Amino acid sequence: MLEAGPDIFRDFLHLMFVFWYRKHYIAPMLEPINIDGLEIKYPVFLAPMAGVTDKPFRTMCKSFGAAVVFTEFVSSEGIVRENDKTINYMRFNEIERPIGIQIFGHDPETLARSAQYIEENLKPDIIDLNFGCPVPKVVKRGAGSAILKDLDQLEKIAKWVVRAVSVPVTAKIRSGWDNGGIVAVEAARRLEAQGVSLITVHPRTTKQRYTGEADWSIIGDVKKAINIPLIGNGDIHTPQDAKRMIEETGCDGIMIGRATMGKPWLFRDVIQFLTKGILPPAENKDQISQSFFEHLNLQKENYSLMYAGNLFKPHAAAYIRGMDGAAHMRFEINRSKDIDQINELAEKFFNPKII
Ligand SMILES: Cc1cc2nc3c(=O)[nH]c(=O)nc-3n(C[C@H](O)[C@H](O)[C@H](O)COP(=O)(O)O)c2cc1C
Missing domain, CATH: 3.20.20.70 (Aldolase class I)
Structure with a gap:
């Protein structure tokens, strides 16, 4: 009994903290x-x-x-x-x-x-x-x-x-x-x-x-x-x-x-x-690569090879922005003639050891 006091007090403080934190940081900000x-x-x-x-x-x-x-x-x-x-x-x-x-x-x-x-x-x-x-x-x-x-x-x-x-x-x-x-x-x-x-x-x-x-x-x-x-x-x-x-x-x-x-x-x-209130960690190279190829494949499904390539160029440049070698890759992508060429370039870019 004697020890219950501090426990209750600690639990109460914890609860107050949770309410305060939720109110200020993780109260859902999106209503339907x-x-x-x-x-x-x-x-x-x-x-x-x-x-x-x-x-x-x-x-x-x-x-x-x-x-x-x-x-x-x-x-x-x-x-x-x-x-x-x-x-x-x-x-x-x-x-x-x-x-x-x-x-x-x-x-x-x-x-x-x-x-x-x-x-x-x-x-x-x-x-x-x-x-x-x-x-x-x-x-x-x-x-x-x-x-x-x-x-x-x-x-x-x-x-x-x-x-x-x-x-x-x-x-x-x-x-x-x-x-x-x-x-x-x-x-x-x-x-x-x-x-x-x-x-x-x-x-x-x-x-x-x-x-x-x-x-x-x-x-x-x-x-x-x-x-x-x-x-x-x-x-x-x-x-x-x-x-x-x-x-x-x-x-x-x-x-x-x-x-x-x-x-x-x-x-x-x-x-x-x-x-x-959760900020997911930044996407790593593998995750970016996965989205890049998913998007690229959707381009292929929807358009002719050349049109798919042309439409994908600005997206491709945006996916790799800030990554090592991005400037050179962007240059190569802009010169490419179709989506298959962009695919080849991207395989080398994202998996340099395998090629
Ligand atoms: C390349 C481009 C094309 C756009 N095309 C349209 C459009 O077709 N219809 C439209 O309502 N707004 C269009 N916008 C405006 C965007 O919908 C948006 O209002 C604007 O980019 C500001 O939002 P953001 O700062 O999140 O980009 C376009 C914007 C850009 C950059």
Whole structure:
């Protein structure tokens, strides 16, 4: 009995420490979200990236836990014309679900018709509206982020598309056209009023393109203004960045783009950190090699040898970034003519003793 006192005291202290630690360090930071009936347990999304987020890369990211993946933006005009190349951009495998197909354009009716085509023929889980692309070829035609200069047009597009389909419609916006025209809050309010089910904010202006820093405070402003789920995007490179964005903005989920190239396991790391407070050790060379060859084989399955090689080059360079001999390897990869050559180079690079 005499010894029970200190034990109880020690246990009590231990318990207090556990509660304190959980509250401050490992309180799960990811709550499930609901996108118009679509339940997402850990809302960590892969950003749409033209030329990057194709079937093989999306599959890699899914295998590491990406909750929702998106196709790159696809032209609504190309869809209604049933252009083969455009339609191919939208194809996906069942394993990639839940998946969103992202569309862009200027004309509400064309966007609505393209959404109907998608719903009938491809049946994705989400149709996402692109109001963020800053590329001159796109904005000159009044599409992408040019629509942020005309919020009546933005509203009209959302209205037409939401009413045309029964699948959830989401939207991805920038903060505005330039620093004098930050419209994210107003745009988000109008999108919500038209029945959009989720909004992603990349808080850079069109003029900024990808320069400078994303202004996360704008994500926080939008969060306060709407009731549908809000996904924050921009400049997340590490699990700690992800945590900081959620803490600073109150966003309901996050979307990661560039940092996932050559690092699809970032999804696993972010989810583990946000749900359990655990930072997995950095991937070793064998683990990187395994993902590299898995991705390379998916390229082979999906494309012709040459096309697979060309599309894989930036990914290959990203996988080996920072490793011994990476600069020379990158040079060799860039000169290679197809995916088989990249395979041979990579076998020597990752297993120098065996060859
Ligand atoms: C090469 C590249 C292509 C992109 N293509 C698209 C696109 O098709 N649709 C879109 O909404 N955003 C696109 N983006 C923007 C990203 O989705 C994301 O908003 C941006 O990169 C910021 O996030 P990050 O800092 O995590 O990369 C692209 C970005 C890059 C770098």
